[in-house]
Amino acid sequence: MSKRLRDKAVKVDLLLEKAYGVPKAGKNINVLDELILTLLSHNTNDVNRDKGYAELRKRYPTWNIVRKTPREDIEEAIRVAGLAKAKSGYIKDTLDFIKENWGKLDLQWLRDRDPQWVEDTFTKVKGIGVKTINVVLSFACNADRFPVDTHINRICARLGFVPENSSPEKTYKLMAAVFPKGKAYSFHINIITHGRQTCKARNPLCGECNLRRHCVYFKNIK
Numbered sequence: 433m434s435k436r437l438r439d440k441a442v443k444v445d446l447l448l449e450k451a452y453g454v455p456k457a458g459k460n461i462n463v464l465d466e467l468i469l470t471l472l473s474h475n476t477n478d479v480n481r482d483k484g485y486a487e488l489r490k491r492y493p494t495w496n497i498v499r500k501t502p503r504e505d506i507e508e509a510i511r512v513a514g515l516a517k518a519k520s521g522y523i524k525d526t527l528d529f530i531k532e533n534w535g536k537l538d539l540q541w542l543r544d545r546d547p548q549w550v551e552d553t554f555t556k557v558k559g560i561g562v563k564t565i566n567v568v569l570s571f572a573c574n575a576d577r578f579p580v581d582t583h584i585n586r587i588c589a590r591l592g593f594v595p596e597n598s599s600p601e602k603t604y605k606l607m608a609a610v611f612p613k614g615k616a617y618s619f620h621i622n623i624i625t626h627g628r629q630t631c632k633a634r635n636p637l638c639g640e641c642n643l644r645r646h647c648v649y650f651k652n653i654k
């Protein structure tokens with residue numbers, strides 16, 4: 433990966449921080465809670481993800497109880513989060529996987545593990561993709577990982593960090609060599625914010641964007 437792209441990422445990161453500040457990951461996030469929350473976030477918005485999670489925790493307050501609850505009842509509890517049949521299966525499979533391999537439903541120790549080992553181990557579970565586990569690593573384990581969803585993929589492509597037709601999976605691999613080291617969390621959060629406020633999927637507000645000078649998409653529409 434070229435030095436030019438790494439230098440550009442440093443400049444983009446600074447401009448994003450100027451616009452949106454320097455977000456810091458929470459220090460006391462429970463790793464297993466974050467994993468289940470992230471499983472619920474697939475193909476839905478944050479509001480419905482949070483409603484589904486809150487309802488699950490209200491009906492079944494511990495992960496041990498969730499694990500022993502019939503999948504259909506979990507499905508009912510998380511219905512508002514969408515894809516409830518699949519997600520209830522993923523949650524049950526994840527809890528079974530943890531219990532069978534490490535004896536108790538606790539993942540705080542993942543903070544001390546090599547992030548690549550965590551990624552390789554947990555992506556074996558159905559429903560846990562590379563993006564999901566890297567959200568957990570970044571948000572709950574303070575690992576310098578840069579998860580890529582469709583929105584981040586879009587903006588990375590527009591800025592010219594990755595090819596226009598790159599998939600989120602490919603972008604994740606390419607961006608691992610590009611994002612400023614130690615800045616993955618704030619870079620990730622600020623790009624998400626930028627996508628919501630300015631670099632929207634349809635009709636990006638390029639006239640208001642402070643990244644114009646670095647943007648391939650903008651150069652091509654001028």
Ligand code: SF4
Nearest residue numbers: 631636638641647650
């Ligand atoms: S100039 Fe336009 S396309 Fe480029 S990052 Fe800004 S809003 Fe997105």
